[in-house]
Amino acid sequence: MPPDRPDEHPLLPLVARGLTFGINGRRIIKDVSFWIGSSGRTVILGPNGAGKSVMLRLCHGLLEPTGGEIRWGELSVSQAREQQAMASQHPVLLRRTVKGNLLHVLSVKGVARSERPALVDAALERAGLAGLGARAARTLSGGQQQRLAIARALVLRPKVLLLDEPTTNLDPAAVRGVEELIGVIGAAGTKILMTTHDIAQARRLAADVMFLNDGRLLEHAPAAEFFAAPKDPVAAGFLAGELPG
């Protein structure tokens, strides 16, 4: 994507140069470079096994790259992580109540006890989980669990939210609930970086699309441009419903 003027965002632009990642001799991310300056929703699109989740974890610092580097604005990945939150495909919910899951985050981050209840209630309200605070988190439905995971990620008002296939395995109504929540969060100024293999979802949510296939970034373009006329032949094939070879 051509460098434009970065929005007023402390963690942008997100810049990766020559990023590689391998494990057990297998290369999963192959020499990827990109520049993300806009605070709109960035979607990493690609088939299963393209390396999307690994890429997201590299950006969040959960994995160490074997080569290349990532910077979030002026900050290193580990510095930037303090202002980020992540929710993944299979949300890791603690064996506690819904409220307990939110309170845990606030306690880890040292938020004053007196401020916690208000933050918890606001987060539950925003995620459409008001009234479910006393339920055990792991007994919620799939869609509710994912909304709780996102609410928990948001309770500290992160500057960046990373979402790894947030709606996989959810039914259409639950997908709508999660996507609406993502829309509200993005509109409030939180940078969203998410992965999906779902083309329709990418169309609905993306401001810009990074198309990843077999560990390589094949195209990075504004969503309108990408969906109207993808420049990369593999991306065009993927959008046309062909299985990547």
Next chain:
Amino acid sequence: MNEFSSAIGAALSMIVTFDAAIVEIVLLSLRVSLSAVAIASVVALPLGALIALQHFPGRRAVVILLNALMGLPPVVVGLMVYLLLSRAGPLGPMGLLFTPTAMVIAQSIIVLPIIAALSRQTIADLHEEYDEHLRSLGCTPIQSVATLLWDGRFRLLTAIMAGFGRAIAEVGAVIIVGGNIQHATRVMTTTIALETSKGNLALALGLGLILVTLALGVNATALVISDAARQRYG
């Protein structure tokens, strides 16, 4: 058969009338085994967490050793503690042999690997699941351990109860280091062994009934707790 049924009758009446001899023995058993479990837990829970979370050379060997030690024969533990505490032993001057303290020491040694190995497994499993979330949050090591211990609390309680079940039912170690002295170091298991050989079946049976009830009760409680926790928290 007649002798047997009259022994059962006598045993039951001793239990329901809170016979002084039985009460004394049961209380000492509980005191010794609960103390042993408490002491072992203080060491075993952090040890289990440490082995589960720290990477160090030889960790795999330590895990295998710990699991193997769960099967430590109480008689051998009794012998080792006896050698340590006997007049000629390194701790002989402390005069602990044939006291309840000696029995607590022996049972702590038997129970420690059980609680440590089970809690290591619990914490390792939870850690595998929680690790990415805790790192994403930027948890300090202490915050991570606290989270894992709290979320594993019911399974850890089960581990502690397994240790208690083992301690209360154990006879080989306490009979060696305690000496089975009346009004001093006589616990349920050692009394049953002695009274049976003396032919005093009523007392042996009475204690046997209490011991079985306790052992089954502890195991059933552990199961109920962990089931309820699973239903409640998933």
